[in-house]
Amino acid sequence: MTTTDADAEHDEPESLCVFAPSPLLTVTVEHDVHEHDQLHVHVGGQGLWIARMVRTLGMRPQLCAVFGGETGQVARFLAELEELDVRSIRTEAWNGGWVHERHGGDRVELVDVPPSPLSRHELDELYSITMAAALSAGTCILAGSHAKEVIPDDVYGRLATDLRSSGVEVIADLSGGSLRAVLEGEPSLVKVSDEELERDGWADSNEQDDVLRGIERLQEAGARGAVVSRGAETTLASIHGLLFEVGAPSVVVVDGRGGGDSMTAALGVASARAMPTIDGLRLVAASAAASVVRRGLATGAREVIEAMAPLVDVTAVDDTTRDAIAADHAGRFGS
Numbered sequence: 001m002t003t004t005d006a007d008a009e010h011d012e013p014e015s016l017c018v019f020a021p022s023p024l025l026t027v028t029v030e031h032d033v034h035e036h037d038q039l040h041v042h043v044g045g046q047g048l049w050i051a052r053m054v055r056t057l058g059m060r061p062q063l064c065a066v067f068g069g070e071t072g073q074v075a076r077f078l079a080e081l082e083e084l085d086v087r088s089i090r091t092e093a094w095n096g097g098w099v100h101e102r103h104g105g106d107r108v109e110l111v112d113v114p115p116s117p118l119s120r121h122e123l124d125e126l127y128s129i130t131m132a133a134a135l136s137a138g139t140c141i142l143a144g145s146h147a148k149e150v151i152p153d154d155v156y157g158r159l160a161t162d163l164r165s166s167g168v169e170v171i172a173d174l175s176g177g178s179l180r181a182v183l184e185g186e187p188s189l190v191k192v193s194d195e196e197l198e199r200d201g202w203a204d205s206n207e208q209d210d211v212l213r214g215i216e217r218l219q220e221a222g223a224r225g226a227v228v229s230r231g232a233e234t235t236l237a238s239i240h241g242l243l244f245e246v247g248a249p250s251v252v253v254v255d256g257r258g259g260g261d262s263m264t265a266a267l268g269v270a271s272a273r274a275m276p277t278i279d280g281l282r283l284v285a286a287s288a289a290a291s292v293v294r295r296g297l298a299t300g301a302r303e304v305i306e307a308m309a310p311l312v313d314v315t316a317v318d319d320t321t322r323d324a325i326a327a328d329h330a331g332r333f334g335s
Contacts, residue, residue: 015060015085016272017133017140019159020047021126021151022115023063023079025071025097028107043078046173046261047143051084053265053287054141056302059272062087062137064130066118069094087133089125093118096146114147123155130159139169139272139334141264142187144178153177160185169271169334173264175200183222188271188334189239190223191264194230211236212243212317227267227284229260235285236317239277240331242324243317248285249308251293259288262300271334278325280333282312 026044029037051061063084067076068091075095079086096115101108118126134140140163145151153176160170160182170187172179175196183190194206203214215226215238227237235246266287270280286309290300316322324330 015062015133015137016054016268017062017064017130017137018047018051018054018268019130019134019140019142020045020051020063020065021118021143021145022066022093022095022147023048023075024115024146025075025078025095027097027099029099029101029103029110031103041074041078043075043082045143045146047141048079048084049261050141050143050173050265050268052082052299053262053291054269055082055084056300057266057269057283057287057305058302059269060085062133064088064126064133066091066093066115066122066126067095068092068116071095071097071113087129089122089129091118091122093122115145115150117149118151123151127155127159131162134163134168135166137272138167139171139268141268142170142172142174142182143261143264144174151178153181155181157181157184160187164188171264171268171271173261180221183218186222186224189225189227189267190218191227191229191260191267192218193260194228194233197228206230206233208236215243227263229263229288235263235281237281237284239281239333242277242321242330244277244281244321245315245317246281246285247313247315248289249311251289259292262287262291267333274332274334276332277330278314279309281314282309285309285312 023043024045026042028040032038051063054061061084064087067088072095093116096113099111101110156178163170164185171189172182172187173191194211197203197214202217203210211228218226225239229235237244263284266284270283286305290304316325
């Protein structure tokens with residue numbers, strides 16, 4: 001069959017790089033339908049949850065991470081069972097983990113073991129495999145670690161700078177010093193929650209006007225675009241200088257943790273596929289909504305996401321954006 005220009009335009013990139021410094025081994029104790037205890041053992045952590053949703057959305061995540069010690073061996077085995085393309089280094093460091101109890105509706109933390117810090121040589125090796133994966137994929141998501149001590153803030157800044165200078169689309173889901181460092185590299189997009197925005201001093205409150213001012217400050221500091229999740233409230237986004245308010249259908253939240261990571265994964269996919277801005281924002285909101293209705297973090301089903309996306313309401317915040325939408329000039333992600 002002959003491939004036309006139109007077909008080529010809609011070809012999906014093969015892979016997307018996810019920087020996930022130190023995944024976790026997670027154990028959750030829950031009741032089954034007969035009130036008997038069940039053990040659920042998974043690999044987790046922000047970068048892993050992001051990679052899981054990237055895979056759900058039809059792309060191959062190259063997971064650049066460290067796996068070490070007994071916890072790391074098990075975590076890597078579980079990551080590979082999920083068909084994630086694991087790119088890892090040998091390390092003496094061990095991965096952290098947690099044990100949660102969830103007999104009721106809320107998680108109760110029983111044990112939280114932090115990962116060990118990486119040595120200088122281990123950091124250099126992790127940096128190298130991430131650069132290689134990101135340069136081949138063209139899009140890279142930078143995720144945080146379970147403990148701040150694992151990755152120094154400046155590593156994020158250097159990664160963002162080096163990748164952007166080589167034309168890689170960089171999406172960062174970070175906060176605190178790591179976010180401030182990555183902003184120096186002028187990432188394509190940053191994703192934060194309204195709580196992080198206020199806590200880190202970018203916004204005075206979680207009111208919409210203050211959040212919009214926080215987005216403006218993030219862009220003044222180097223971000224080319226920003227997306228702010230606000231829990232049950234609408235998401236606010238600045239893409240190519242246009243301001244959007246994004247509202248997903250109301251759902252009953254079973255587990256809200258991981259919804260933001262699902263949004264970040266969808267932002268990476270939208271950027272890698274150069275999706276129209278409105279369509280990409282719908283995918284972002286639908287990915288989060290489809291995840292929080294399930295137990296298990298960032299485990300939304302693709303068929304639910306695709307069915308929910310057209311129901312997401314994307315509206316303009318200002319007249320400039322309203323005019324751009326009316327003229328069909330809202331642009332695309334990653335361009």
